[in-house]
Amino acid sequence: MTESVTETGIEIKNLCFGYTKERLFNNLDLSLRGGSIYGLLGKNGAGKTSLLKLICGLRIPDSGACSVLGWEPRNRPASLLEDIYFLPEEFYIPPISGELYRQIYAPFYPRFSGEAFRDYLGEFDLPEKKRLSEMSYGQKKKFLLAFGLATRCRLVLLDEPTNGLDIPSKSQFRKLLAGAGQEERIILISTHQVRDMENLIDPIIILDEGQIIFQQPMYEVTRCLQVEIQMEQPSGDGVLYSEKALGGYVVVRRNESGEETQLDLETLFNTVIANRDRIGQLFAARSSTGGAA
Amino acid sequence: MNTFSIKRLALLLRRDFSIGYKSVLIAMAAVGGFVILVSVLSTLGRELGPIHEQMYVPLLFLGGYIVTSLIFKELHLNGQSVFYLTLPGSSLEKYLSKLLVTTVGYAFGSLFFYTAVSSAVEGINRLIFGYGHPFFNPFERSTMIFIAVYLVTQAVFLVGSVYFRKLAFIKTNLYLWLFGIVVAILVGVIGWLIFRDYAVDRHIELEPYFQRLGDTGQLQGVLEPMAEKFWRVAKVLFWGVMAPVCWVVSYLRLRETEV
Numbered sequence: 001m002t003e004s005v006t007e008t009g010i011e012i013k014n015l016c017f018g019y020t021k022e023r024l025f026n027n028l029d030l031s032l033r034g035g036s037i038y039g040l041l042g043k044n045g046a047g048k049t050s051l052l053k054l055i056c057g058l059r060i061p062d063s064g065a066c067s068v069l070g071w072e073p074r075n076r077p078a079s080l081l082e083d084i085y086f087l088p089e090e091f092y093i094p095p096i097s098g099e100l101y102r103q104i105y106a107p108f109y110p111r112f113s114g115e116a117f118r119d120y121l122g123e124f125d126l127p128e129k130k131r132l133s134e135m136s137y138g139q140k141k142k143f144l145l146a147f148g149l150a151t152r153c154r155l156v157l158l159d160e161p162t163n164g165l166d167i168p169s170k171s172q173f174r175k176l177l178a179g180a181g182q183e184e185r186i187i188l189i190s191t192h193q194v195r196d197m198e199n200l201i202d203p204i205i206i207l208d209e210g211q212i213i214f215q216q217p218m219y220e221v222t223r224c225l226q227v228e229i230q231m232e233q234p235s236g237d238g239v240l241y242s243e244k245a246l247g248g249y250v251v252v253r254r255n256e257s258g259e260e261t262q263l264d265l266e267t268l269f270n271t272v273i274a275n276r277d278r279i280g281q282l283f284a285a286r287s288s289t290g291g292a293a
Numbered sequence: 294m295n296t297f298s299i300k301r302l303a304l305l306l307r308r309d310f311s312i313g314y315k316s317v318l319i320a321m322a323a324v325g326g327f328v329i330l331v332s333v334l335s336t337l338g339r340e341l342g343p344i345h346e347q348m349y350v351p352l353l354f355l356g357g358y359i360v361t362s363l364i365f366k367e368l369h370l371n372g373q374s375v376f377y378l379t380l381p382g383s384s385l386e387k388y389l390s391k392l393l394v395t396t397v398g399y400a401f402g403s404l405f406f407y408t409a410v411s412s413a414v415e416g417i418n419r420l421i422f423g424y425g426h427p428f429f430n431p432f433e434r435s436t437m438i439f440i441a442v443y444l445v446t447q448a449v450f451l452v453g454s455v456y457f458r459k460l461a462f463i464k465t466n467l468y469l470w471l472f473g474i475v476v477a478i479l480v481g482v483i484g485w486l487i488f489r490d491y492a493v494d495r496h497i498e499l500e501p502y503f504q505r506l507g508d509t510g511q512l513q514g515v516l517e518p519m520a521e522k523f524w525r526v527a528k529v530l531f532w533g534v535m536a537p538v539c540w541v542v543s544y545l546r547l548r549e550t551e552v
Contacts, residue, residue, distance in 0.1 A: 056379055058552050076548075079295045081381040092372035094312050104308050108301070108381040 007070035008184055009033040010055060010155070015064035017047075017054060024050055026210045027064070034154065034184040037177060039201025041194065041269050046207045048190040049089070052157045055188070056086045069154055082110055085148040089160040093140050095133035102128070102147070111152035120146035123176055124169065137164045145173065149180045156180075156187045162196040174200050194265035204265065206272050214272045216283055224286055225271065226255035227263045240278060241271035254282060296383040305382050305390035324352060325410045332414045336425050345411045345429035349436065353403055353443050361395040361450040362462035365547070369458040374552040384548040392540065395447060400440045404431050445532060448539035455543040455550075 010032040017025045024047045032038055042048045053059040054066060057073035057080070066073060071080035094101065098121070106112040121128055124142040132140060141164055148156055162170050178200060181187060191197055204221070206214035216224075225240070227250060234242045234251045241252040252263065252271045263271075272279050328348060335344060367373040377387070411429040418425030430436070453465030488497045506512040 053552070058375060058378055060549070060551055076378065076384060077295065078298065078301060078381055078383040078386065081379060084379065086375065086379050088372065088375050090372045092370075092376045096312065100311065104304075104311050105380075107304050 008154070009069070009186060010188075011065070011067045012054075013065045015054070015066055016062045017050065017059065017064075018062065019050075023062070024210055025061075028211060030205070030212050030215070032186050032188065034186050035181065036203060037181055037187040037189065037201050038203055038205055039194075039197055039265070040188055040190040040205045040207060041192075041265070042190075042207035043273070044192075047210065048207055049159055051207065052086065052088075052159055052188065052190055055155075056084050056157060057081075058086075082108070083154045084157065085109075085151050085153040085155070086157040087141075087144050087148055087159065087161060089163060091141070091144060093132045093144065095131065097131050098126070098128040098143060101132060101143075105147070106151075109151040109153065113150050113152055116152070117146060117150035120149055120176060123172055138166055138169055141165060142169060142173075145176070149176065152182075152185075154185050156185065158187070158189045158191075160191055160193070161189060162191065162193045165196075170196050194269060198265055201265075204268065206269060208273060208276065213276045214279065214283075220283065220286070221263060221268060222255070222260040223258075224255055224282055225263055225268070226253050226257065226259065227251070227261045227267060228253075240275050241267070243267070243270065296385050298386065301382045302386045302390055305380075305386055306393065308380075309390060309394060320356075321406060324356070324406075328407070328410050329414045332411070332418065332426060336418045336422055341424065341426050343427050345407070345415075345426060346433070346435070349404075349407050349411075349429060350439055352407060353400065353439055354446075356403060357395070357399050357443055357447055358450045358465075359462050360399055361447045362454050362465060364391045364395050364451070365454040365461075368455065368547070368550060374550075378550065378552060384544070388544045388547050392451065395451060396444050399447075400443055404436070404440065407431075441532075445536045448536040448543075452539045452543045452546070455546045 010030065012028060012030040015025055015028040015030075016023055017028075028051075030051075040048050040051065050059060054061055055068055055073060057076040060074045069080060069083055071077050073080060096104070102114070102117060106114065106117070118128070121143070124139075124146055126135075126139060126143055126146065132143060135143065141161070145158075145161060148158075162173060165173060174196070177187065189197060189201055191201075203215060203217040205212060229245065229248045230251055231248045234249055238253050239251055240254065242249050250267055252267060255261075331348065332344065335341070367377045380387075382390075408429055408431045415425045415428050449469065450462070450465050453461045453468070457464045484497070488499065488502065491497050491499060491502050503512060506516060
C-alpha cells in the first residue's frame with residue numbers, strides 16, 4: 001500500500017493568506033511529493049518566502065488547509081519540526097564554534113548524521129572548529145546548508161540559498177544538493193538566481209498573483225515548448241515568447257515537431273509570466289490527452 | 294501529539310545555557326564585585342548592619358525582572374526568531390524552558406550565588422579586620438517569602454517579554470504604573486461616591502463615620518468580616534491566580550507568534 005501524499009508530502013488546498021486586507025494568496029493549491037528538488041520561482045513580492053513560512057508554521061493561514069508530512073504546521077508540532085530544516089535568506093547563527101553548534105543542535109534532529117555533516121563541511125572546505133562569528137557570510141551559509149542536509153530532514157526549505165555564495169561555492173552547492181536528494185525527501189528552493197539552479201531544480205513551480213500558475217517537471221516543459229534562436233524578429237500566433245539576444249532573437253513556441261530543445265529557466269519563467277493563460281491551456285491540454293497534444 | 298518530551302526540554306535548557314553562560318558569568322562578576330566593594334567599604338566604615346539581606350532583595354527582584362524581560366528576546370529579532378521557532382521542540386517545551394530558567398533557575402541560582410559571594414567576603418572581612426557584617430542566611434523566613442513573591446510577580450514580566458518587541462522591561466513597568474494609576478483613580482472615584490457626605494473642605498473626615506458604625510455595631514458585625522474576606526480574596530488572587538493567568542497568556546502568545 002502506498003503512503004498517502006499528506007504523510008510524505010505537502011498538500012495545500014484553498015489556502016488564503018495576507019498581511020493586510022489585500023490577500024497575498026487566494027485559494028492557493030499546491031501538492032508536492034518526496035524525491036524531488038522543487039524550484040519555486042516568482043517575481044518580487046509574489047509570496048515565495050511567505051509560502052515557505054506557511055509551510056513550516058511561521059505564518060498562520062487565514063483559511064484553507066495546509067498539511068505538511070501529515071501534520072498541520074500552524075501548531076508547529078515538535079514531530080514536524082524534527083523533520084523540517086528551513087534556511088531563510090536572512091539567517092541567524094550563534095557566536096559559537098561549529099563543533100559546539102553541532103553538539104548543541106544536532107541532538108534536536110533524531111536522524112542527524114555526524115558523518116554526513118563532516119563530509120559536507122569537507123566539500124565546502126569549512127573547518128568545524130572555527131568560530132561561526134568569524135566566518136564570512138557565504139561560509140556561514142554553507143555551514144548551515146551542510147548542517148541542514150546532515151539533519152536528514154524529510155523537508156528542506158531553502159530561501160535564496162545561493163545568494164552570497166562565491167562561484168566555486170555555487171557549483172559545490174549544486175553538487176551537494178544533487179547528491180542529497182533522497183526518495184522521501186522534498187527539497188524546496190525559492191530563488192531569483194535561476195542560472196545557479198539550472199539542471200538542479202525540477203519540477204519548476206511559478207508563483208504569481210497569489211496563485212501557483214505553473215508546476216511542471218522539466219521533461220514536460222521540453223516536450224511542450226520549443227526554443228530557437230532566429231535572426232528576424234518573430235511574429236505570428238505560434239510565438240509564445242520572444243526576446244532580443246546576442247545574435248538574434250530567442251523564440252519560444254509550442255513544440256509541434258517533438259524535437260526536444262534546452263529551454264533555460266529564465267526564458268521559461270518569462271514565457272510563463274508573459275503568457276500564463278496560453279501556457280496553462282497548453283499544459284492542461286497535454287495532460288488531458290495523456291501527453292499526445 | 295508528542296507535545297512534551299523531557300529530553301527536548303533538557304536540550305532546550307542546555308542550548309540556553311551554552312549560548313548564554315558568558316552573559317551570566319559577566320553579570321555574576323559585576324554583581325560579585327559590587328557586593329565585595331560595598332561589604333569591604335562598609336566594614337571599613339564600621340557600619341556593620343545586616344547589609345546582605347538588603348542587597349539580596351534588589352538582586353532578586355530587579356535582576357530577576359530584567360532577566361525575565363530579556364528571556365524571549367530572540368523571539369523578536371529578525372533571523373533569530375525564525376531560528377528559534379523552527380527549532381524542533383513544541384511551544385510548551387520552549388515555554389517551559391524559559392519559565393524554568395527565569396523562575397526556579399534564577400531565584401535559587403541567585404540565592405546560591407549570593408550566599409557564596411557574601412560568605413566569602415565576610416570571611417575575608419573577618420580575616421583582615423577581625424569583624425564583619427552578619428552572614429547572609431539563605432534559609433531566613435523573610436528570604437523565602439521574598440523568593441515566593443518574586444516567583445509570582447515575575448510572571449507579569451514574562452508576559453511583557455513575549456509581547457513587547459523592544460524595551461520589554463521598561464514597557465512592562467510603564468504598563469504596571471498605568472494599571473496602578475487606573476486602579477487608584479477607580480478606587481478614588483468609588484470612595485468619593487460612597488463617602489462624599491463626609492467631605493469637609495476637600496477632605497473626607499471618616500472618624501464620625503466609623504464612630505457611627507462602631508456605635509451601631511456595624512463595624513464589628515459587617516465591615517470587619519467583609520474586610521477579612523476581601524483580604525482573603527486578594528491573597529488568593531495574588532498567590533493562586535495572578536501567576537497562572539500570566540503563564541497561560543504568555544504561553545498562548547508564544548504559540549501564536551508569527552514571523
